[in-house]
Amino acid sequence: MDRIPILRMGNFLLVTIQVDMHDRLALTLQDDLTNRISEVGARGVLIDISSLEIVDSFIGRTLANIASMARVLDAQTVVVGMQPAVAITLVELGMSLPGIRTALNVESGMEYLQETAEAGMEIGVYGGDSTED
Amino acid sequence: MSNLLKLIQESRASVLQNWMEGIRDLSRRRGLIDERELEAQSGDVLSAIADVPADTNLSNIDLPAWQTLKELLGTLSAARAVQGFSPSETALFVLSLKQPLFELARKHWGNKANELFSEITLTNDFIDKLALYTTDSYIHGRDQVISRQQEEMLELSTPVVTLWDGIVALPLIGTLDSSRTQVVMESLLQAIVQTNSRVAIIDITGVPTVDTLVAQHLLKTITAARLMGAECILSGIRPQIAQTIVHLGINLEDVTTKAKLSDAFRLALERSGRAVVRVSKANTSAHAAKEL
Amino acid sequence: MAATVLKTETIHIKSSSDVVTARQQVRTLAIELKFSLVDQTKIVTAASELARNTLDHGGGGEMDVAVVENGIRRGLRLTFRDHGPGIADIKQALSDGFTTGGGMGLGLGGSKRLMNEFDIHSQPGAGTTITAVRWK
Numbered sequence A: 001m002d003r004i005p006i007l008r009m010g011n012f013l014l015v016t017i018q019v020d021m022h023d024r025l026a027l028t029l030q031d032d033l034t035n036r037i038s039e040v041g042a043r044g045v046l047i048d049i050s051s052l053e054i055v056d057s058f059i060g061r062t063l064a065n066i067a068s069m070a071r072v073l074d075a076q077t078v079v080v081g082m083q084p085a086v087a088i089t090l091v092e093l094g095m096s097l098p099g100i101r102t103a104l105n106v107e108s109g110m111e112y113l114q115e116t117a118e119a120g121m122e123i124g125v126y127g128g129d130s131t132e133d
Numbered sequence B: 001m002s003n004l005l006k007l008i009q010e011s012r013a014s015v016l017q018n019w020m021e022g023i024r025d026l027s028r029r030r031g032l033i034d035e036r037e038l039e040a041q042s043g044d045v046l047s048a049i050a051d052v053p054a055d056t057n058l059s060n061i062d063l064p065a066w067q068t069l070k071e072l073l074g075t076l077s078a079a080r081a082v083q084g085f086s087p088s089e090t091a092l093f094v095l096s097l098k099q100p101l102f103e104l105a106r107k108h109w110g111n112k113a114n115e116l117f118s119e120i121t122l123t124n125d126f127i128d129k130l131a132l133y134t135t136d137s138y139i140h141g142r143d144q145v146i147s148r149q150q151e152e153m154l155e156l157s158t159p160v161v162t163l164w165d166g167i168v169a170l171p172l173i174g175t176l177d178s179s180r181t182q183v184v185m186e187s188l189l190q191a192i193v194q195t196n197s198r199v200a201i202i203d204i205t206g207v208p209t210v211d212t213l214v215a216q217h218l219l220k221t222i223t224a225a226r227l228m229g230a231e232c233i234l235s236g237i238r239p240q241i242a243q244t245i246v247h248l249g250i251n252l253e254d255v256t257t258k259a260k261l262s263d264a265f266r267l268a269l270e271r272s273g274r275a276v277v278r279v280s281k282a283n284t285s286a287h288a289a290k291e292l
Numbered sequence C: 001m002a003a004t005v006l007k008t009e010t011i012h013i014k015s016s017s018d019v020v021t022a023r024q025q026v027r028t029l030a031i032e033l034k035f036s037l038v039d040q041t042k043i044v045t046a047a048s049e050l051a052r053n054t055l056d057h058g059g060g061g062e063m064d065v066a067v068v069e070n071g072i073r074r075g076l077r078l079t080f081r082d083h084g085p086g087i088a089d090i091k092q093a094l095s096d097g098f099t100t101g102g103g104m105g106l107g108l109g110g111s112k113r114l115m116n117e118f119d120i121h122s123q124p125g126a127g128t129t130i131t132a133v134r135w136k
Ligand SMILES: Nc1ncnc2c1ncn2[C@@H]1O[C@H](COP(=O)(O)OP(=O)(O)OP(=O)(O)O)[C@@H](O)[C@H]1O
Pocket: A057, A058, C049, C053, C054, C057, C058, C082, C084, C085, C086, C087, C093, C094, C098, C099, C100, C101, C102, C103, C104, C105, C106, C107, C108, C109, C128
């Protein structure tokens, strides 16, 4: 596998990382995601890492980079499903990923993206009926 | 190799009798075991020695032929540990087999010094190894019991409770040491996943003091929970602990803290889109939580 | 440290997919030794960091994974060897945040925290050998 598939769901992009990624694959994902965000004008990115057995400094940095680049492109990123053992290890390693939003699972991650997207609309749209959906 | 082995096989009954005479006082003294049981055990041990092929080497107890004997001694030493024998008493039980075996050898090779010497040396080393093995497995068995008990105790003393749908609490009681905090950390994070809880309350009202290491563990737990997508609220920090935390220079700035568990619970409900409202003056409903 | 080696395997680290292989090999042995999930994760993460350093900073090399025994304790010992530029100031390299390659500078100090024993031998110009052990 030389690419991780990116799924589009309306305004959001969804990525499920299921393989033990080598570093180049992670960098490819980072490129692909930033390109897709600007292509489709995505408002949010959800990255599901519940199958990942480790997150080391490289993957951690890649996730942080994705989140910052997405922010520059006006999209929110949420990382969901990090396993307890992975989280404990990542903290011990010294990475707390302060700039990254997290959620327990895909549902609550989606909920978060929807809320922030709606909030963004309310501020962004002049007087319209923006609170629907 | 050993001619003695053949001899033992031939005169099992008399060896057992001699052995029993030697150990009777030794073991019965404390009344920990009755005579019939002792005789049965000794008989089993002797059979396990005598039942191997006659040409089995006595100098290497790691041979497959000695496996049964070793297993038997392992079981025996575990059983005796439960009965209250000390490891040295159990070793003594094995060592006391030397006397009847030496006697047997002396009877047979009494006039041949060289043979007697080599048989006795061989037997002596053999029994020593068995005794050592018994002690080792006693210690191993006890270590296992201790570490299992420790683990059970740790788990018992860190119960994670579900307060509400999506809210768990960990009321900590007693002194926290580094290894207990580690267990706490893991079981809380596990519970967060299992119960799908977005908020976890760590209540340390019952914790008298906190040292740097423990405070750091708590902080790491809170950070790990955040990485997983859950928020921790720390409640019940005693004034002394607050002082310690500040003195130690531990940064709790990013951690939500509340004075009491109930305050933390109220906040947790708010965070999950609910609120606590006072329904009436009746104290039964004063703490009822209602969905907005 | 008079540890007996019960089993050892070597992985050559020449590309980023070798780093993946190294992680998987370490995971297999950690499971075989019945390390807890958290411990497995710590060891594999440390292996990943050190293997990547061997590749990125050491210009490639190899990793030995060994099941070792010290009295009654068993453990996993990881040894990483390269003939790269070496580390001039080990203390500085170990400190969090220090990097010469645009990383986060967490790999070395972090993997030291994840393991029980950690030892760096390095000679500028000759290469680096890092040995790390985690005991059960
Ligand atoms: N095998 C090695 N050979 C030469 N230098 C090394 C080696 N391993 C580490 N170093 C040096 O030590 C520094 C710190 O390593 P460390 O792994 O902590 O950080 P990093 O690799 O730069 O970034 P990160 O691992 O966080 O992505 C490196 O930048 C490098 O200068």
